[in-house]
Amino acid sequence: MDLNIIVCVKSVVVDAPEGRVVRSTESCELNPFDRPVLEVALHLGEVCGGAVTAISMGPEASALALTETMAMGVGRGILISDPALAGSDTLATATALAAAIKKLAPFDLVLFGTRTADSDTGQVGPQTAVLLNLPLVTWAHSIEPVTSGLHIERRADGFQEKFELSFPAVLTVHPGSVQPRDVGLHGIELAFAESKVESWSLKKLGLSPEQVGEQGSPTRVLSLKRIKKERKCEFLPGSAEEQAAELVRRFVDTGMVV
Amino acid sequence: MDVFLSEKNRAVRRSVRTFCKRELMPIAKDIDQEARFPWEVVEKMGKLGYFGVQIPKKLGGAGMDAMSFIIVIEEISRVCAGLGLCLSVHYGVGVYPLMAFGSEEQKKKWVPPLARGEKIGAFCLSEPNAGTDAGGIEATAIRDGEHYIINANKVFVTNGGVADFCLIFARTNPEAGRKGISVLVAERGTPGFVVGDLEDLCGMRANPVSSIRLYDCRVPVENLIGKEGMGLQIGLRALDTGRMGIAAQALGIAQAAFEEAVRYAKERHQFGVAIAKHQAVQMMIADMATQIDAARLMVYRAALLSHQGKPFSQASAMAKLFASETACKVTDMAVQIHGGYGYSKSYPVERYYRDARVTRIYEGTSEIQRIVISRGVLGM
Numbered sequence: 001m002d003l004n005i006i007v008c009v010k011s012v013v014v015d016a017p018e019g020r021v022v023r024s025t026e027s028c029e030l031n032p033f034d035r036p037v038l039e040v041a042l043h044l045g046e047v048c049g050g051a052v053t054a055i056s057m058g059p060e061a062s063a064l065a066l067t068e069t070m071a072m073g074v075g076r077g078i079l080i081s082d083p084a085l086a087g088s089d090t091l092a093t094a095t096a097l098a099a100a101i102k103k104l105a106p107f108d109l110v111l112f113g114t115r116t117a118d119s120d121t122g123q124v125g126p127q128t129a130v131l132l133n134l135p136l137v138t139w140a141h142s143i144e145p146v147t148s149g150l151h152i153e154r155r156a157d158g159f160q161e162k163f164e165l166s167f168p169a170v171l172t173v174h175p176g177s178v179q180p181r182d183v184g185l186h187g188i189e190l191a192f193a194e195s196k197v198e199s200w201s202l203k204k205l206g207l208s209p210e211q212v213g214e215q216g217s218p219t220r221v222l223s224l225k226r227i228k229k230e231r232k233c234e235f236l237p238g239s240a241e242e243q244a245a246e247l248v249r250r251f252v253d254t255g256m257v258v
Numbered sequence: 259m260d261v262f263l264s265e266k267n268r269a270v271r272r273s274v275r276t277f278c279k280r281e282l283m284p285i286a287k288d289i290d291q292e293a294r295f296p297w298e299v300v301e302k303m304g305k306l307g308y309f310g311v312q313i314p315k316k317l318g319g320a321g322m323d324a325m326s327f328i329i330v331i332e333e334i335s336r337v338c339a340g341l342g343l344c345l346s347v348h349y350g351v352g353v354y355p356l357m358a359f360g361s362e363e364q365k366k367k368w369v370p371p372l373a374r375g376e377k378i379g380a381f382c383l384s385e386p387n388a389g390t391d392a393g394g395i396e397a398t399a400i401r402d403g404e405h406y407i408i409n410a411n412k413v414f415v416t417n418g419g420v421a422d423f424c425l426i427f428a429r430t431n432p433e434a435g436r437k438g439i440s441v442l443v444a445e446r447g448t449p450g451f452v453v454g455d456l457e458d459l460c461g462m463r464a465n466p467v468s469s470i471r472l473y474d475c476r477v478p479v480e481n482l483i484g485k486e487g488m489g490l491q492i493g494l495r496a497l498d499t500g501r502m503g504i505a506a507q508a509l510g511i512a513q514a515a516f517e518e519a520v521r522y523a524k525e526r527h528q529f530g531v532a533i534a535k536h537q538a539v540q541m542m543i544a545d546m547a548t549q550i551d552a553a554r555l556m557v558y559r560a561a562l563l564s565h566q567g568k569p570f571s572q573a574s575a576m577a578k579l580f581a582s583e584t585a586c587k588v589t590d591m592a593v594q595i596h597g598g599y600g601y602s603k604s605y606p607v608e609r610y611y612r613d614a615r616v617t618r619i620y621e622g623t624s625e626i627q628r629i630v631i632s633r634g635v636l637g638m
């Protein structure tokens with residue numbers, strides 16, 4: 001059962017020197033929540049056979065994140081990059097990704113992380129699934145290939161759900177589902193020396209500039225500022241038992257303990 | 259500082275850092291206290307290519323540049339200096355001489371398992387009466403037909419307790435003085451090859467430093483590296499690469515101590531404010547940051563020169579001298595910032611303080627580095 005697996009990844013901002021966000025190879029890296037997803041994809045590829053392709057959307061500097069996926073073992077990396085994509089919100093991003101994924105048909109599985117380290121909306125995976133008109137399971141915790149497709153275990157809100165899914169399908173993968181493999185030096189050398197990330201423009205995707213970028217985005221970010229977290233220390237009076245009881249009461253009141 | 263690094267170098271740093279955080283950081287304190295070589299982690303390091311960073315791909319290595327080698331040593335040493343030492347010695351003075359002076363047959367025979375970390379290399383020069391004065395060694399390797407018979411008492415052998423592949427410096431011609439010294443490979447398991455007791459060291463305790471003694475140990479003539487009499491030439495060339503590795507190791511230790519000191523200075527309150535608010539502490543933090551930055555520039559310059567195939571002996575000696583002395587100063591200040599807690603095993607800075615000290619001693623003392631540097635400057 002050869003599987004054609006597509007993994008959508010993001011190059012996230014990890015450093016903003018002097019408070020300015022400049023997307024460069026120094027300030028960005030592969031979203032850490034995407035690494036377990038890549039592990040799932042590579043493992044399925046090893047077990048079932050087939051190919052794993054990684055796609056990302058972003059400026060040219062995002063190609064480095066794709067090179068890192070190739071260092072992990074991904075066979076093909078595609079960067080959707082076009083000046084008209086600047087300012088895309090999650091829906092415009094999903095529009096571009098869905099167009100690229102259609103170009104890669106036939107495929108069996110499209111995988112996303114559940115979130116990103118730099119904006120954390122969790123929307124792109126589900127939105128892309130809707131645009132592709134494909135079944136979706138979010139927060140997949142374990143994925144087992146079976147004859148008819150996949151058995152998926154999903155964990156959320158203290159429950160465990162099991163799904164049977166036929167191909168093609170979309171999953172968002174829980175970051176705790178697997179431990180991503182270490183990237184060895186041989187893989188890094190191979191990815192940088194011999195692998196080349198493909199660059200796809202809007203024209204290649206068959207999209208017009210109005211469908212993406214700021215024009216194609218129904219939402220706007222009006223402002224962005226860091227939230228200052230304030231912590232205060234309070235000593236609880238009384239005996240150890242009284243202190244413990246008071247602490248539990250406060251946890252219950254704040255909803256931290258049910 | 260990142261301006262010196264390629265995207266590939268940065269990818270190497272990210273991957274090694276991730277590995278260290280998960281695999282080494284949780285055990286670093288314990289393996290120091292237990293003086294234990296963590297085979298379970300070393301095997302993983304071998305599979306990831308850390309033992310063969312610069313070894314060509316066709317011989318099983320990753321085929322990377324000197325900067326990547328430096329980054330791997332720096333990052334591993336930032337978490338566990340004893341393992342950083344293991345890697346530095348393994349390649350810098352263990353495998354590198356074989357790559358530079360060995361025959362193609364010798365490389366094919368020995369390098370692939372060394373590149374994969376399945377075998378570990380060691381450099382056996384120091385003896386009870388010879389260290390800095392390398393020309394004073396007493397070990398002998400006397401030709402007997404198609405073999406050499408080696409008798410040697412080598413001390414302070416880094417990786418000694420686990421090394422399979424040892425470069426032995428011995429006199430093949432006892433009458434020829436410094437020109438009578440040669441380098442031969444002796445493999446663990448050869449009759450007469452004896453590993454002595456492990457040293458109970460102040461720092462670098464995860465590294466099994468031991469003596470290695472050879473009693474009438476017969477090795478085939480094919481185990482001679484280069485030609486007879488080339489021993490000191492090979493040794494000095496190897497030390498250029500080795501010193502770069504030790505400089506990177508010292509840098510990693512200094513960086514770790516600095517990070518701990520900064521964290522602690524922000525957390526610890528005295529006189530109603532974090533001690534980072536006190537100017538006395540700020541002065542130390544500034545000195546630490548500046549010295550580490552300067553050391554890193556020097557280490558990276560040596561690596562760049564080496565990669566470009568330019569002479570780097572002088573740069574390597576300067577980097578080793580400055581980085582090792584920086585490591586000692588920085589770890590000392592880190593302990594000072596921690597106060598009494600810095601002298602306790604509850605905090606890691608006391609380990610960094612112990613680990614840093616030997617970087618001024620091995621692979622050429624600070625004093626011998628100054629001699630190398632002054633000879634270069636004065637042309638003498």
